[in-house]
Amino acid sequence: MLYILPLLILAAAALYFFVFRSPDARTDTHPDTWHPILIKHVAFYANLNSRAQRRFRSRMLLFLEETYVEAVGFELEELDTVLVAASAVIPVFKFKEWHYENLSGVVLYPDNFNEDMDFDENHPDRMIGGLVGNGRYENQMILSRSSLHLGFDNTSDKNNTGIHEFVHLIDKVDGETDGVPERLMEKSFVLPWINLMHQEMEAIDKNKSDIRKYGGTNQAEFFAVAAEYFFSRPKLMKRKHPELYKMLMMCFDPRQKKSA
Template sequence: MNKLLQGVLVLLVIAGVVIFMIIKKKKKKIDPFPANWHLLLVDHVKFYAELNAEEQKRFQQRIMLFLSEVYIESVSFQLEDLDRLLVASSAVIPVFGFKNWRYSNLSTVILYPDHFDKNLIFENSGEDKIVMGLVGNGRFEHQMILSRRALHEGFDRHNDLLNTGIHEFVHLIDKVDGVTDGVPERLLKQAYIIPWLKMVHKEMEAINAHKSDIRNYGGTNEAEFLATASEYFFENPGLMQRKHPDLYKMLHDCFFPDEKI
């Protein structure tokens, strides 16, 4: 498929989304959780499988709320239930510690079958870069674009410290205050911001000096550090607690403020 055709497909998807959102505003309905989705979650989402029965019920409710508010579309493939569940799980996991969280800055998630060229999405972006996921801006504001392959691999490869879906939703959480800067002000108490930034810069120095097991992308900037460290936190919290106890505690306080370690 040539670049022009792919670009047209994306624009058609966005047009469909606008129509969908207009209709959805007139009639909001939360569907019941399909019984067969429970086993899909148990088999593919470790976070869900480790919850008790009561928490799993709450996770299911959050899944259905998210799917009632955010449109998920695919480009060049047929969307399946597992695709929807993995997108929704990526959204729910980072905010599961918050009872009333809703993604006010997201209307649509667009799935490409594989990694994609950023220039196909943002013309003249100046970056000829193959990416696994991104949070949109400009005419793609309130949109997220994900590689289906990367999304699935993030959940299938347990404990590899990489989960593209969670990574991108943490960027959205970071962006709620208007800027993606690695300081999630909706999660961090004001008094913790300076200690957080000091910790971030210390950890980024370790990454860039190849003295950390946090993956290299976390050394790019503060925003990427937050998203990458959050992947680690949710993928293998026990390992992070042993190897990065201060960072683990700070992230735990951010994502689960009502729970004691």
């Protein structure tokens, strides 16, 4: 019995560590090449301290364990996979845990595509950079590789296709892609958020806003476009759109809900 008790304690500790530990406490088993790629291409990551960067990479690893990433028409490279995973992690990084339960895989096309999923250069209507699938594409995301890369390489604008599409998935969790992320927002803020959205959309339509024009299409697109701006140029949004910035902070950072 003297030998059995320590073994039982060790087994219980091992069970707790592997089964009940937080995703952020996962062993850092990602490739060593991720860090320099992220530093070079992902400003959000580069601005984190070293501890938060380790947590970011762990979140990427978890996402890639749960979601496949594949390419159509070209050979997938590590940078492609890293940028997809970073796009997934950025909007939910402040949450203790998040699983994209409405996503099974991400499919990358070499360039923009049309509604028929055609990315042939002979089709001038190839205007789509990304979409969240429905019907036979349910639980899939389709992204243009060129648009995905541009979103991270061009740090002077407010656009990021990868983040945009993952925000649509977050919006869709409550059953509707309607620009009202009920899983992220306290009920008391829903009506003020809708009113603020429509004020901002009206300003876009009147060319009185620096928010991308596509954000005026409907509520769902406004939320995704505003989130691109929020994560790509947070300081600029805070200065130019303080109320919108505050609302998005409450959506994407649970700590803000406690202090509101």
